[in-house]
Amino acid sequence: MSTASLHARWSPDAGEHEHAMFGVEGIHCAGCAGTIEKAVSRLPGIEIVRVNAATARVSVEWRGGATTLNAILDAVGRAGFTPVPLAGREAAQKFSAERRAALKRVGLASLGMMQAMMYLGALYGASDIDASMSQLMRVAGMVIVTPVLFYSGAPYLVGAWRDVSNRRLGMDVPVALALLLAWVPSVVNTMRGSGEVYFDSVGMFVFFLAAGRFIEMNVRHRQLAGDEALARTLPAQVTRLDDAGERQSIPLAALAPGDRFLVRKGGVVAVDARLAAPADVAVLDESLLTGESIAVRRRAGDPIRGGSVNLGSPLTLVAVSAAGNSMLASIVALVARAQADRPPLARAADRAASWFVGIILVLALITAAGWLFVDATRAFPAVLAVLVVTCPCALSLATPAAFAAATNALSRLGILVTRADAIERLARVDTIMLDKTGTLTEPVCSVAGIELLSNLSAARALAVAAALERGSEHPLAAAFRGHEDSLVVASDVREFEGEGVEARIEGRRWRIGRRTFVTSLAPQAQHTVFALHGHEATSYLGDEAGLVAAFDVGAPLRREARAAADALRKLGISIVIASGDSHRAVASAARALGVPVAHARLKPDGKIRLLDELRAKGNKVFAVGDGINDAPVLAAADVSCAMGQGSALAQSAADLLLVEEDLSRVALAIATARRTMDVVRQNLLWSIVYNAAAVPLAALGLIAPWLAALGMSLSSLGVVLNARRLATVQPR
Amino acid sequence: MSIAYLLVLLGMGILAAAIWALFWAVDNDQFEELESQGASILHDEPEEDPP
Numbered sequence: 075m076s077t078a079s080l081h082a083r084w085s086p087d088a089g090e091h092e093h094a095m096f097g098v099e100g101i102h103c104a105g106c107a108g109t110i111e112k113a114v115s116r117l118p119g120i121e122i123v124r125v126n127a128a129t130a131r132v133s134v135e136w137r138g139g140a141t142t143l144n145a146i147l148d149a150v151g152r153a154g155f156t157p158v159p160l161a162g163r164e165a166a167q168k169f170s171a172e173r174r175a176a177l178k179r180v181g182l183a184s185l186g187m188m189q190a191m192m193y194l195g196a197l198y199g200a201s202d203i204d205a206s207m208s209q210l211m212r213v214a215g216m217v218i219v220t221p222v223l224f225y226s227g228a229p230y231l232v233g234a235w236r237d238v239s240n241r242r243l244g245m246d247v248p249v250a251l252a253l254l255l256a257w258v259p260s261v262v263n264t265m266r267g268s269g270e271v272y273f274d275s276v277g278m279f280v281f282f283l284a285a286g287r288f289i290e291m292n293v294r295h296r297q298l299a300g301d302e303a304l305a306r307t308l309p310a311q312v313t314r315l316d317d318a319g320e321r322q323s324i325p326l327a328a329l330a331p332g333d334r335f336l337v338r339k340g341g342v343v344a345v346d347a348r349l350a351a352p353a354d355v356a357v358l359d360e361s362l363l364t365g366e367s368i369a370v371r372r373r374a375g376d377p378i379r380g381g382s383v384n385l386g387s388p389l390t391l392v393a394v395s396a397a398g399n400s401m402l403a404s405i406v407a408l409v410a411r412a413q414a415d416r417p418p419l420a421r422a423a424d425r426a427a428s429w430f431v432g433i434i435l436v437l438a439l440i441t442a443a444g445w446l447f448v449d450a451t452r453a454f455p456a457v458l459a460v461l462v463v464t465c466p467c468a469l470s471l472a473t474p475a476a477f478a479a480a481t482n483a484l485s486r487l488g489i490l491v492t493r494a495d496a497i498e499r500l501a502r503v504d505t506i507m508l509d510k511t512g513t514l515t516e517p518v519c520s521v522a523g524i525e526l527l528s529n530l531s532a533a534r535a536l537a538v539a540a541a542l543e544r545g546s547e548h549p550l551a552a553a554f555r556g557h558e559d560s561l562v563v564a565s566d567v568r569e570f571e572g573e574g575v576e577a578r579i580e581g582r583r584w585r586i587g588r589r590t591f592v593t594s595l596a597p598q599a600q601h602t603v604f605a606l607h608g609h610e611a612t613s614y615l616g617d618e619a620g621l622v623a624a625f626d627v628g629a630p631l632r633r634e635a636r637a638a639a640d641a642l643r644k645l646g647i648s649i650v651i652a653s654g655d656s657h658r659a660v661a662s663a664a665r666a667l668g669v670p671v672a673h674a675r676l677k678p679d680g681k682i683r684l685l686d687e688l689r690a691k692g693n694k695v696f697a698v699g700d701g702i703n704d705a706p707v708l709a710a711a712d713v714s715c716a717m718g719q720g721s722a723l724a725q726s727a728a729d730l731l732l733v734e735e736d737l738s739r740v741a742l743a744i745a746t747a748r749r750t751m752d753v754v755r756q757n758l759l760w761s762i763v764y765n766a767a768a769v770p771l772a773a774l775g776l777i778a779p780w781l782a783a784l785g786m787s788l789s790s791l792g793v794v795l796n797a798r799r800l801a802t803v804q805p806r
Numbered sequence: 807m808s809i810a811y812l813l814v815l816l817g818m819g820i821l822a823a824a825i826w827a828l829f830w831a832v833d834n835d836q837f838e839e840l841e842s843q844g845a846s847i848l849h850d851e852p853e854e855d856p857p
Contacts, residue, residue, distance in 0.1 A: 174832050181828040189821045193814065207810060214814050218821065 091121065093135045094143050099156040099168065100229075101130045105237060105244030105428060105470075106155065112240075113153035117141045126474060126494075132157070154236040176291055179284045183226035187277035190218045194274040205267075212264040215273035223257055227280040229287070243431040245470070248438070252461035253279065256779070259454075272458075272779070279462060279783035286787035290471075290794050312336075312344050315390065329393055337389045345380045347391035349373070357386035418495060419473050419754065427470040434464045434769075441773040452775050459772035463782035464765055468790045472757030475797035480750040483801045488734030489715075489743045496729035499713040500747035502694045506642055506740070507685065507707070509699035510653035510663055513717060514737070515629035519553035523626035528619075535623040537562040539615050542575045542586045550613060551575075553627045574613075584617050592616040628659065631666055634738045639667040641741035645748075647696075650688065652681045652707075681707045698732075698740055715740060750800055757793045764789045 101107060107125035110132060114123040119140020124133045134146055150157045158168050193214045196203065224231070227250075234250030237243060256272040256279075263269035314324050315334040326344050329335060334350055337343050349356060352374040359369055360382045369385050372378050378391060438460045445453030481491045491497060508514055524532050537559035543551035544558070545567055564577035564584075574587015576595075585592045592614040593599070599620030613625045632638075642649055651672040653660045664672035673684055685707060688695050697704070697711035708714035708728045716728035717735055732739060768785055771777050777785070831837065 174837070177832050177837055178829055181832070182825055185821060185824055185828070189817060192817075210811065210814060214818065217818065 091135055092138050092143075093133070094146070095131065095133045096147075097158045097168070098125070098130050098132050098150060099158055099172070100233075101125070101155065105242070105246070105431070106233070108428060109153050109236070109240055109242065109244070110150055110155060112242075113149045114146055117145055117149055120146075153240065154232075172291065176284070176288045179226040179228075180281070180288045183222050183277065183281040183284045186218045186222035186226075187274075187281040190215045190222075190277045191274045193218075194271065197271075209264075209267050212267075212271050212273075215271060216261060216264050219257075219273040219277045220261075222277050222280050223253060226284045227253055230283060243428065243435070245427065245431055247431060248434050248461040248464065249283065251435075252458050252779075255454075255461070256458055275458070275779045275783070278780050282783045282787035286791050289791055327396075329396065331393050331395055333393045335391055335393060337384045337391060339384055339386065339388055341384050343378055343380055343382045343384060343389075343391065345393045346395040347378045347380070347393050348375070349378070350390040350392050354389065355386070356384065356389055358382040359385050419498060423470050423473050423758070430464070430469065430765075434461065437769060437773060444773075445775065455779055456773060456775040458779040459775070459777045459782040460769060462779060463768045463772040463777055463785055468761035468764065468793045469758070471790060471793050472761055473754050475794050476750050476753040476757060476800060479753075479797040479800040480746055484730075484743060484746055487739055487742060487746075488732065488736070489739055490731040490733060491729070492731060493729045496713055497747045497750050499694070499729070500696065500744060501751040503647065503696040503713060503744065505648050505650060505688055505693040506696045506698060507650045507652050507681075507688070507711065509704050509707075510651055510655055510660055511629060512700040513698055514635050514651070514663055514667070515631055519550055519627055519629050521553050521557070521625050522628055522630060525624040525626075527621045527623055530622050532623075533557075533559075534562075535615060536625075538579060538584060539586050539613070539623075539625065541579060542567070542577050542584055542615075545569075546575055550627050553613075553625070582617050584615070586613060586615045589614045589621075592621060596620045631663060632735075632737055634736060636667055638737035638741055639669060641738060642744070643668075645741060645744055647741075647744065648693075650684070652676050652684055678704070678706050682710050685710055696744070715743070746800070753797055753800055757796055760796070761789065761793060 098110065101110075110125045111123050114120060114132075114134060117136070119137040120134065121137060122133070122135040125131070126133075132150065136146070147157045193211045196211050197208055230246045230249045230253065233244060233246030237247050253276060256276050259269075260271040260273050260276070263271055312324060312326055312329050313321050313336040314329065315336065316322060321336065329345060335344075335347075343358070349372065354374065356372040356378060357369050358372055358378065360379060370382075377394075380395070438457050441460050442453050442457045445456050477494065477497055480497055484491055521536065524535065526532060526535065530538075536554065536557035540554040540557040540559070541562045541564040543554045544564065546569060562579060564579050567575065567577040569575050570587070570591065572588075573591040574585055576583065576585045578584070583595060585595050589612075593616065595616055596618050613627050614621055615623045615625065639649055649667070649669045649671070651660060651664050651667075651669055653663075653672070653674055654676055655674055657674040660672045660674035664670070673680075676684065681704075685695055685697065689712070694712045697707050697714045698717065699708055699714075700717060704716070708716060713730070714728040715730040715732055717732035717737075730743060764785075768777065768782075768789075772782055
């Protein structure tokens with residue numbers, strides 16, 4: 075793939091700052107990440123370069139015009155790594171190739187190790203073996219283990235060579251040093267026909283290393299598979315219907331808003347769309363986007379999100395966005411940004427790990443010197459054990475592995491993490507600030523109560539109101555949708571701006587809207603209305619004889635709101651409601667949720683002032699709101715979550731996005747973040763304790779080289795598998 | 807004891823054959839996808855595209 079087409083694929087933002095993101099082949103440990111960061115940051119105009127070792131992703135920002143993407147890719151290449159594009163077919167091929175190579179390495183190492191141990195085992199403890207026979211076993215061991223070392227152990231040898239030629243100490247250096255230190259004297263002794271050989275130890279060490287890396291690779295691929303799956307499921311081609319109704323296959327990128335296209339049963343809807351025919355009903359699986367596996371029904375007028383799978387009959391859809399602008403594409407981009415970012419905690423661990431390698435080399439030298447004085451024959455195994463047993467990898471993998479697993483688990487719950495350090499901040503919050511409209515309440519109004527003022531039935535009153543409001547765009551009009559009666563039809567509909575609607579039904583004039591507007595239709599009549607308790611607005615319905623009904627209209631609380639509030643309280647989080655709504659509406663919502671602190675009539679700057687007050691008291695505030703109206707508040711909070719619909723959500727500046735409009739997932743996100751930090755702490759503690767205990771034992775000659783190899787592989791595997799526990803979060 | 811030479815050679819020959827078989831299997835997609843193949847027996851005939 076040429077760099078020109080890479081450039082197009084990564085489509086950096088035009089203008090002052092350019093940004094690109096790509097994957098890198100050959101990253102094993104955080105040391106490699108440092109090498110790439112150093113190589114790229116030497117270029118002119120580079121502002122930020124971040125390399126995430128756990129996800130093998132690079133994110134670069136640079137001043138427009140100062141350098142080019144090609145130069146950056148070249149720099150990465152010169153440092154000894156292969157840049158690859160992220161999503162799509164190439165990424166899948168890259169995974170597959172990486173997996174095959176790793177499988178072959180593990181396979182060769184395991185077969186070779188077993189056979190070599192069988193031959194060389196004959197040399198242990200058998201004192202009466204004759205010289206020609208033991209020489210045969212040495213030669214056989216050399217013939218088997220040498221290809222194991224240079225084929226299965228190649229990643230370590232190459233990695234160490236890369237580190238040395240870049241004049242830095244990576245984590246492969248001690249490992250490669252140990253392998254060669256064991257192999258070279260063994261070959262020399264085999265040629266001489268006498269002395270110790272360590273081929274069995276070399277074989278076993280390579281096998282443990284290759285197996286450990288293979289399992290790590292599988293975990294990493296599985297984590298990436300989640301969001302790569304989003305991008306990869308998009309078809310490369312779509313079937314467009316032209317004006318004459320003829321089908322033509324076009325590339326996805328050529329599909330423009332307004333085009334009609336076909337989606338077969340089981341096919342993926344490639345872009346945000348709507349149904350072409352009003353009578354159609356689509357049955358869709360949106361689990362890729364929301365994590366919700368129950369099929370949803372979409373009728374004419376409902377948005378159909380790109381990335382949903384068509385479960386019903388073949389559909390004809392009209393595209394409402396271009397492929398690059400769909401919600402799916404924006405979400406993929408946001409999640410990719412978070413994955414390329416490395417949280418500060420992980421960067422601190424990387425720096426520590428780099429120091430650690432230097433210390434290990436010094437310790438190995440001291441061990442060698444010490445044993446040469448005490449017992450020269452034991453110096454060699456002790457040095458090998460020190461080099462092998464230490465595992466800076468566990469230290470540098472501890473944090474990113476946990477964050478990657480948590481990000482992945484959250485995205486399956488419909489919670490997308492858009493910033494790498496969001497989880498760390500989320501784990502520390504103790505106060506949540508909730509917006510009311512659209513967050514605690516449903517985004518659409520409904521009728522909460524009816525007061526009948528004549529002998530008209532409630533159903534009839536609703537049907538009349540629905541007929542009157544049918545054409546209105548007013549937000550309150552939406553409350554009557556679904557109450558229509560096909561026998562009640564309004565004619566001569568006139569809308570009075572800010573007042574209400576007037577229309578003729580069965581020869582009588584009706585009005586709906588503000589009280590004064592409706593009563594002015596029958597000025598002589600006596601009007602008595604009992605007080606309605608509840609929501610934000612009251613709509614009146616009347617005819618020429620006077621008022622007929624009063625409707626209590628408002629957005630009802632979300633069904634899960636109470637349970638979500640309880641779950642948050644259980645986590646020890648205090649809830650604050652901050653809303654722009656009336657005191658009455660906010661107080662009723664607060665009462666229903668059992669929340670003591672509710673602030674009403676707040677403009678955005680008032681919300682920010684409230685936020686500052688809370689933070690001044692030392693609270694860590696988590697703001698939840700809808701993406702657009704609350705953007706300033708979301709940006710000012712310690713950590714923020716946006717919920718809402720469609721592409722507006724993806725444009726928000728929040729740290730977390732709630733794709734599924736389900737409040738109870740907010741508490742779930744906090745709980746997951748806290749568990750993640752627990753796992754990070756466990757991982758860091760484990761790698762520190764392991765190294766602190768293993769190094770002195772190895773230096774004292776108490777750990778055999780093979781045991782050291784096993785311990786090193788298990789300690790780094792333990793970290794990855796511990797992080798893997800986070801992937802098993804279940805909704806509810 | 808010269809039989810030992812033969813047996814060592816034989817063992818290495820079998821090892822080489824096993825490695826060749828593994829590499830052949832990896833290169834021929836035998837390890838590409840281990841999960842869905844087991845479930846394939848539960849699926850009906852593949853769905854046709856709509857005409």
